[in-house]
Amino acid sequence: MFSPLNPLRFQASLILRYLIIGVHRTANISLHCHCLKNVSLLVFPPTVQKGSQASLLCQYDLEEAPLYSVKWYRGNFEFYRFSPGEKPDTKIFPYPGIHVDLSVSNESVVVLRKVGFNLSGNFSCEVTVEAPSFSTATVYQQMLVVALPESPPVIHTEHDRYEPGDTLRANCTSPPSKPAASLSFFLNNIPVGVPEVRQYRAMPDTQQMSFLSLSTTLYPMHYQNGQLVLKCTAHVATLYRQTTEVHLSARAREPIPERVTSQNASWRLAASVHLLLLILGGHIAR
Template sequence: MNVFKRKLFECECRSYVFLGLLLLALLNCGIVLGATRNVVLLVEPPAVRRQQHVTLKCTYDLKNAPLYSVKFYRGSLEFYRFSPGELPHGKVFPFPGINVDLSLSNASQVVIRNVGFGLTGNFSCEVTADAPYFSTATAYAYMQVVEYPEKRPMLFTEQNRYEPGDVLRANCSTLPSRPKAELKFTINNIVVNTQETQYIPTKDNLFASRLSLKLQLQAIHFQTGVAMSHLSNSIYASDSRASGGALVLRCTAQIGNLYQEYREIELGVPQRDPVPARVTHSSAESLQNFVFKIFSSSSSPARFSSLESRLMTISLTTALIGAFHWLQSHTR
């Protein structure tokens, strides 16, 4: 009889163990079916300017489960938590450079004010459902802190207008930024190869960019509508048609896909100064005859009939003829 009871007890134990395992399996299935889903972290804006504010939005689907907590991390360190079951609901954990605006932060977002370059990096939000599931899911996002140049690029050339054969020298620069701004020159929308952009660091961890250009211009540079390619700081064309078009020099500053600005100058063939008419010998002779005619005219006053007046006339005529000969020699 004791043996029978022992065997019955062992069977009951096995049954309880089996039921326990079955309940655990069902509970695990319930956890999977009720798990937190579709967790997404958005950084708005993804590239935030220094000393501005940024919003980290955490969206999720708990289905019918209540929310236990939402935690925000910078790297592996938690800096903000929202727990509906606690008072206050929002809690801030000290983190260097992170200034949380509690009035705008809640179960779906956290607002950080006055961001600095040190916050560039990975952020995450961790969402946990309350009982009976206690499921957790995490989403990640990258935030970049930037500073754009305050103005468009500055572009300078030695001359205002150029013609074929001239050497074009130009300088382009930008105000400090972070990340660094890449610069490039184009002539009539065709890229001109130059040296690499120079970067000048500033005391506030920014970089000013500068690029120089030295290029001997050819007739092909002033043509438009020509198929061109760029090689070794020169531009070559497969078509020699000349259209007499202007030369447009442009400098473009670009920071990845975040920022792009340009400045351009329209250059062209200069207008040559008109050449004065040449003074010929016959013109000098005519002047001489004209002066003598004036001073020898019968209508001239009597004071010019004296020897002194005639000498004055000869001297003046000689000086004028000499001046015309000098002008003739310098205008040829």
């Protein structure tokens, strides 16, 4: 015959059950307490000149958990892996334009040599800890590859001398670069013109020349001690900034004849007349 469970025994069994579950959960938490923290990726420099090298620094805190692997990706393609449990512990997977310097690359740093334009874009590192958790974290960062102009910008003006009221017409050209250089005009250090830069493809690797024109009316306020200093500044990202300047002056004025009504001229005229009368008087007296 079925007999109901004693209420006290029933409560005790429930408490025991929750205690067992709690111990089990605590054990699971303790197994997973060693997890990844503070995972980050640094690209240095973030803007890289074509042909130079770049360093990718993957930082992480394993919280005493053993490292299983660190994988490096360009976009969705893996190109480098560090696995301390394997021999050798480094692997390279071919990717166009990526040249890993193994002599200075490890579980935290990958150094790329001879960086090309095709590497502009997204990079990531994926960090995984050992069993039993196999916790994984992935972080991303961008790289920009640029080519800098090989020489400063060049300024051409219509004339060498200008008067107030004249129209100053000039243009500024920057050699090929990628991205194209941004150009700005300054007249005696004051910005002038509208920065509407035109770009022309000049190289097979997509480098572009930059061209900026200027047309502005000159006023007396533009002059400093009768001089005009026209500058053109070119810059590319944060890596390049060059300025070229030309010195322009006011046109020489035609000499103004001295007027006979001036005080000096009147005195000179009177002296000349008096001298002439003396000479004539002498001749008459003879």
